[in-house]
Amino acid sequence: MSEFKPKFVKPSDTSSYLDKNEAVGLETTSFIYNRYISQSVQTQRQRLPIFNSRNHILYALEKYQTLVLVGETGCGKSTQIPQYMIEAEWPGQIGICEPRRVAAISLANRVADETGTLVQGDMVGYAVRFDACTNKPKIKFMTEGILLREVMSDPLLKSYSAIMLDEVHERTVYTDLLMGLMKRILKKRSELRLIVASATLDAEMLHKFFNSNPTGDKKKDTAVIMSVEGRQYPVDIHYVAEPIPCYIQASVDTVLNINSSKEPGDILVFLTGQEEVDKAVRLLNEHAILIEESRKKEKLHVLPMYGALPYHEQLKVFRPAPLGHRKVVVATNIAETSVTIPGIVHVIDCGFVKLKWFNNDTHTDSLIVVPVSKSSADQRAGRAGREKPGKVYRLYTEEDASKLADETPPEMVRSDLTYPILQLKAFGISNILKFDFPSPPPLKNLKSALEILYALDCIDIQGELTKPLGFNMAEFALNPLYTKVLLSAGEFNCSEEILTIISMLQVETVFAKPSTGSNSIKARIQKRLFEVEEGDLITYLNIYNGFVQSEMSQGFCQKNFLNYKSLQRVVQIREGLKRMLQNYDVPIVSCLRYTEPILKCLVKGLFPNAAYLHHSGVYKTVRGDVELFVHPDSVLYTIQQPQWVIFCEVVHTTKLYMKDITVIKSEWLVELAPHFYHSTTHYD
Incomplete structure (x- = not known):
């Protein structure tokens, strides 16, 4: 590698957007420190870059409804701000929303250590998918999906006095949904405080988005920007x-x-x-x-x-x-x-x-x-x-x-919007076009999402959620196509098998790919032991069943070149989904090795992802007539190509490749999705 002149990452700007006159009286702000915090922990906290901005942050939260905080990862904003608020006797619950579960759990553990309490106690807790605190801790770390579901059950978030949206610059779909929803909630609850925190973001854009001052008078602003110096070495x-x-x-x-x-x-x-x-x-x-x-x-x-x-x-x-x-x-x-x-x-x-x-x-x-x-x-x-x-x-x-x-x-602006639109409908937002998105998505993506939701029977012709299916589907943090398959499983008496298949689809891969040629051949041979002519999804079912029958042994995975950690994760996901199905009274039953009910159940939800074998030798989508190819990793890649398939995912490399493919019969599309497909006869 060639060395160029070293470039140094500059520390973030230490200046605050707070007016200097507003700093008057900050020194008199009193803080109540809990006696259980040890001196060594206090010393560690005081070394964090955000410590010098503590008074300014608390003052800004008293004066403004929204604080846009720019601070490098590691400056202490995620762990210290909620503690500062508790020490200042801030009333109510403080929620910190993270884009990833590992961040929510690790931060909760860190704050619990600093406060000398147990995680999931009365002081600090966390809530992630399939693992949530049952009490109401003063400081609650959670993922974005959890906060969305809390908004669904409590539209004004009345149990919270402050919400912190962390790592906003990642701009996930959930992040943008939450920002739009929080803007509406803030208008209804003037006492609620919002902290929008990030390492690098367009602070001016977010300030403009959340500032509800129409007069232009800065004294009436409801949002303010503050930057915190990060401890950044060259x-x-x-x-x-x-x-x-x-x-x-x-x-x-x-x-x-x-x-x-x-x-x-x-x-x-x-x-x-x-x-x-x-x-x-x-x-x-x-x-x-x-x-x-x-x-x-x-x-x-x-x-x-x-x-x-x-x-x-x-x-x-x-x-x-x-x-x-x-x-x-x-x-x-x-x-x-x-x-x-x-x-x-x-x-x-x-x-x-x-x-x-x-x-x-x-x-x-x-x-x-x-x-x-x-x-x-x-x-x-x-x-x-x-x-x-x-x-x-x-x-x-x-x-x-x-x-x-x-x-x-x-x-x-670049993703499938079926799940976000389903969530907004569950929040009672009838006119999606009037929803205030921080970055408005393309109109064609909105139209496509509404079409699919209508085809799934989630919404009616007026665009309202159907009862009970639409409301039930909105509760699942899954692709609505997968949710429809899950909720239909009881109808086909194959919920045990469908739970396994949908859970397997939630991890990127369960296969370990050896780097050496000889092991690659062995891995391919072992994979064939599980392969079936019905396609990839039934193959996944066989793999999981084999893993369970081996008592979830690591040796089974090594022998068959499977990813042990991924299969462990599948087990966790499956248990969570099973509990949710039981909550909706879906019977947990097995079809006892009959594959047709499973395939029909998959068609019930995945019917938009259907493709047929064209006479030219390539697959084409039924709608759109787009050319698709079988992915080389699919079990169908080396056998005679079936006439009709459904797929779960498309990967775009040199071509559009279908992944996670299942063989179906064309008449099932008309039978199970008559509102989406109908049979016609073409004469040349």
């Missing part, structure tokens, strides 16, 4: 001299080069998805074995990190490496902003990210690997400067870096 940026052919192999090589140089510090590698992470971890572990045998270099302690990992596996990245080892964390963009991993000094940035992009022609989200934006690249670089000066190795040229987009497009 970071040297290195680029490659020439474009690289494979960023996964280049990432592995760079890790080994850093380890050979004996420069101290742990390493964080950014890749795009679970498959890439697992492949890199496998390669690094092979090298780690050789390093241990040679005893010449520092040993490697390699850990993966991605959303589908069970939580106890994700927690491992926060622990120090064993004595004499260097920790190497290989992660997706989950490690970009939501969490701070201690000990990281070196960051390797592959330069790409996997994004969902909605395809109106196929009515599906396509997963596309695209270059990162400049803001994301800066966020990744910032991971190296948290505790000491660091280094970032970007696996792309400096010229390519200058051509990157400034920001990643918000998920709202």
Whole structure:
């Protein structure tokens, strides 16, 4: 790699947007400290960059309804602000909303440690999907989906006195939904306070969005911007001299080069998805074995990190490496902003990210690997400067870096909107076009979502939620197509099997892909033991059943080249979904190895994703006539192509590939979705 002149990440602006005259009287603000906080913990908290802004933050929350807070990840905003409010005897419950479950749980544990209390007690708790506190703690960390469901049951969030939306710059669909809903709630509840916090965001845009002052008089503003200095050490940026052919192999090589140089510090590698992470971890572990045998270099302690990992596996990245080892964390963009991993000094940035992009022609989200934006690249670089000066190795040229987009497009403008629209309908918002989105989505995406929801019987011809199906579906934090399949399972007497299939679809992959040629052949042979002519989804069912019959043993996974951690996560998800189905009185029954009821149940919800084999030899969607191809990983790739299929996902690389495919009969589409399909005869 060629070293260019080091670039330093500057600390965020220390200036506050608060008027200087408003600072009068801040020194007289009193704080009540709880006696159980130890002196050592207080000292640690006082060292955080946000400590110097504590008085200003509390004053701003007293004077303004919305505080737009810009502060680097690690400055202490997520853990300290709710504690400052409790110490100042802020009334009511304080909710902190995080985009990822690992952030919500880890932050809750951190605050519980700092306050000397137990997590899920009366002081601090968390709520994530399938794991929520039953009491009402004063400080409650939660995911965005949980807060949305709380808004559904309590439209004005009367139990909360303050809500903090953290990591807003990620601009997920849920983030934009919550910002639009919070704007409406703030108009109804003048005493409610909102904190919109982020490491890098367009603060002026958000200030304008939440400021309900129509007069232009700054004295009547309801929102204010404040920036907090982040404790950011200088970071040297290195680029490659020439474009690289494979960023996964280049990432592995760079890790080994850093380890050979004996420069101290742990390493964080950014890749795009679970498959890439697992492949890199496998390669690094092979090298780690050789390093241990040679005893010449520092040993490697390699850990993966991605959303589908069970939580106890994700927690491992926060622990120090064993004595004499260097920790190497290989992660997706989950490690970009939501969490701070201690000990990281070196960051390797592959330069790409996997994004969902909605395809109106196929009515599906396509997963596309695209270059990162400049803001994301800066966020990744910032991971190296948290505790000491660091280094970032970007696996792309400096010229390519200058051509990157400034920001990643918000998920709202590039995603399938069926679930967000379903949620808004559940909140009683009849006219979606009048809803105030921070970034309005394309009209064609809205139209497509409404068409699909009507076809699923979620909404009626007037656009209102149907009872009980529409309201029940809005309770599930799933793609509405999957929810329709789940709620229809009792009708087909196959809910046990459908629970398994839908749960398997919630993880990126359950297959471990060996790096060596001989093991790749063995993995393919073992996979064939589970494959069936009905397609991928019934194959998933066989894999899960085999895993359960083996008493969920790790040896079973090793023998069959399956991802043990992913299957553990599937078990957790399945238990949660099963409890939800029982709440809606869906009978938990099995069809006892008969596949036709399962296939029909899948068609009941996935009918928009139907394709037929055209006489030209390619598949085409029934609606839109878009050419699709069977993904090479599908069990149908090497056999005679069936005439009709449904698919769950489209991946866009050189072509549009269907993934998670199931063989169906054409007459089922007309039988189970007559409002969407009808049979006709064409004469040439």
